[in-house]
Amino acid sequence: NGAPVLRTVVGLRRSYATRKSQYDALVIGxxxxxxxxxxxxxxxxxxxxxxxxxxxxxxxxxxxxxxxxFRFSRCSYLLSLLRPHICSDLELKKHGLKVYRRNPHAFTPxxxxxxxxxxxxSLTLGSDLAINQREISKFSQKDAEVYADFxxxxxxxxxxxxxxxxxxxxxxxxxxxxxxRHRLAAVKTCIPVVKxxxxxxxxxxxxxxxxxxxxxxxxxxxxxxxEPLKATLATDGVIGAMTSPSNPGxxxxxxxxxxxxxxxxxxxxGYVEGGMGxxxxxxxxxxxxxxxxxxxxxxxxxxxxxxxxxxxxxxLKDGTEIHSRVVLSNATPYVTFRKLTPQSSLSxxxxxxxxxxxxxxxxxxxxxxxxxxxxxxxAPTPDGKPGPHHQCSIHLNCExxxxxxxxxxxxxxxxxxxxxxxxxxxxxxxxxTLAPPGxxxxxxxxxxxxxxxxxxxxxxxxxxxxxxxxxxxxEQYAPGFKSSVIGRDILTPPDLEKIFGLSGxxxxxxxxxxxxxxxxxxxxxxxxxxxxxxxxxxxxxxxxPGGGVMGSPGWNAALAVMADLKHQ
Numbered sequence: 001n002g003a004p005v006l007r008t009v010v011g012l013r014r015s016y017a018t019r020k021s022q023y024d025a026l027v028i029g030x031x032x033x034x035x036x037x038x039x040x041x042x043x044x045x046x047x048x049x050x051x052x053x054x055x056x057x058x059x060x061x062x063x064x065x066x067x068x069x070f071r072f073s074r075c076s077y078l079l080s081l082l083r084p085h086i087c088s089d090l091e092l093k094k095h096g097l098k099v100y101r102r103n104p105h106a107f108t109p110x111x112x113x114x115x116x117x118x119x120x121x122s123l124t125l126g127s128d129l130a131i132n133q134r135e136i137s138k139f140s141q142k143d144a145e146v147y148a149d150f151x152x153x154x155x156x157x158x159x160x161x162x163x164x165x166x167x168x169x170x171x172x173x174x175x176x177x178x179x180x181r182h183r184l185a186a187v188k189t190c191i192p193v194v195k196x197x198x199x200x201x202x203x204x205x206x207x208x209x210x211x212x213x214x215x216x217x218x219x220x221x222x223x224x225x226x227e228p229l230k231a232t233l234a235t236d237g238v239i240g241a242m243t244s245p246s247n248p249g250x251x252x253x254x255x256x257x258x259x260x261x262x263x264x265x266x267x268x269x270g271y272v273e274g275g276m277g278x279x280x281x282x283x284x285x286x287x288x289x290x291x292x293x294x295x296x297x298x299x300x301x302x303x304x305x306x307x308x309x310x311x312x313x314x315x316l317k318d319g320t321e322i323h324s325r326v327v328l329s330n331a332t333p334y335v336t337f338r339k340l341t342p343q344s345s346l347s348x349x350x351x352x353x354x355x356x357x358x359x360x361x362x363x364x365x366x367x368x369x370x371x372x373x374x375x376x377x378x379a380p381t382p383d384g385k386p387g388p389h390h391q392c393s394i395h396l397n398c399e400x401x402x403x404x405x406x407x408x409x410x411x412x413x414x415x416x417x418x419x420x421x422x423x424x425x426x427x428x429x430x431x432x433t434l435a436p437p438g439x440x441x442x443x444x445x446x447x448x449x450x451x452x453x454x455x456x457x458x459x460x461x462x463x464x465x466x467x468x469x470x471x472x473x474x475e476q477y478a479p480g481f482k483s484s485v486i487g488r489d490i491l492t493p494p495d496l497e498k499i500f501g502l503s504g505x506x507x508x509x510x511x512x513x514x515x516x517x518x519x520x521x522x523x524x525x526x527x528x529x530x531x532x533x534x535x536x537x538x539x540x541x542x543x544x545p546g547g548g549v550m551g552s553p554g555w556n557a558a559l560a561v562m563a564d565l566k567h568q
Contacts, residue, residue, distance in 0.1 A: 031059020
């Protein structure tokens with residue numbers, strides 16, 4: 001991948017605790033959700049250990065030194081969705097978490113000839129409404145006038161989701177069957193849904209629509225007319241998802257990406273100091289402060305299942321057995337039940353259902369080290385100093401929704417997009433710890449690329465050719481970019497699967513489609529984090545409420561474990 005040196009710089013620190021042979025809880029995988037679960041379990045009085053396969057903690061929220069002197073958020077690259085109560089409970093700021101807020105947030109340059117020698121147009125959006133309206137008015141005065149109402153509309157819908165994030169889905173079996181006292185207890189699981197409904201009020205139909213509708217037809221086309229604005233907003237409806245803005249369900253993907261907050265600013269995203277591994281390191285530090293044991297390079301071979309069909313611990317690939325009362329898996333549902341769980345312990349029907357979970361991924365992530373900042377035709381910076389737009393998510397090939405649609409159609413036909421959608425970020429503009437002076441790290445989050453190229457596996461030649469294509473497109477917007485590249489790291493869907501354990505390369509541990517959300521995430525029989533194996537739980541993004549560096553799956557799973565152990 002053009003990266004001869006690969007060193008870890010955040011999360012390498014190992015726990016010097018002695019590994020015990022018996023714990024109350026074992027967590028497979030040291031991704032952020034597994035670490036959150038471990039912190040809460042240990043805080044609740046359960047002796048807990050985390051076993052991470054790689055040499056570095058963090059899962060997809062990790063910092064690695066791919067090129068000497070350049071530290072990259074190698075996979076996940078922005079923070080917004082991490083739940084505020086988790087930050088507060090675990091005292092993550094005290095444990096080193098620092099986030100750089102970005103303002104403005106989004107920059108979409110055009111490829112066009114400027115009028116009378118002026119630069120091409122661009123669209124910049126941030127937290128200042130007046131500036132946003134001025135920017136949008138370059139393309140449509142009407143769109144500028146209604147933009148504030150659109151943002152308020154989305155914020156209202158997003159706020160209604162929050163109660164659903166911090167609790168498991170409604171316990172349908174508990175409400176409909178069993179003794180009366182169990183039914184009454186299960187009814188309490190309806191409270192978050194009631195809170196959601198009360199927050200929405202008369203907007204319940206709007207909420208239903210955004211959950212089910214294509215983002216273009218029912219939402220963006222209703223509000224706006226200008227293509228650059230619609231395309232910029234539409235990227236949040238397809239990011240990380242093999243879908244188009246014209247497909248049902250893209251509205252929810254948009255909502256998922258605007259429901260976060262940063263320093264109490266709704267919908268804001270930021271860079272973590274030291275890269276995304278800083279999040280994982282802070283959570284791990286908090287978990288250790290409560291007494292949790294956290295180990296790297298401990299590759300779990302299999303979950304131990306007793307004759308009573310209950311989890312008893314795990315066996316590592318080196319043959320070591322570690323016993324526990326419960327086991328939580330931060331791996332994807334597919335890895336958990338098809339690779340780590342003895343197949344004889346699961347019914348054929350359940351195995352078949354697990355095989356049907358959709359892990360389709362459109363993402364190829366390219367991490368680039370450069371010796372100077374890119375200077376965009378639409379916002380030139382010839383002095384090499386960063387402009388406000390350099391701290392944004394820079395949307396390239398987003399002039400119109402038609403460009404996104406074409407890119408999507410090529411990928412579903414088995415070909416990497418000829419004109420890929422590119423989300424470019426330059427975190428070193430705000431965080432100088434990531435690169436040598438004058439140099440920068442750049443993240444190119446690109447879509448759409450298939451898992452197989454016309455039925456064949458990716459070759460290194462394919463990887464390099466696709467990366468060349470992406471960089472050639474960046475060059476069109478920012479001449480001189482290609483010659484600034486020092487090195488690059490290319491992660492196609494199969495690479496994301498192999499390195500980070502993301503089945504299918506899907507960054508969410510499973511598609512965030514309507515058939516894999518809430519009561520059906522990842523399957524209707526698994527929506528409460530409990531598996532068919534007693535004492536084996538899911539705690540990763542494959543469970544409710546899904547992907548992103550949120551922490552809610554780990555928090556919810558920990559609560560389920562503690563409730564079950566309390567009643568044993």
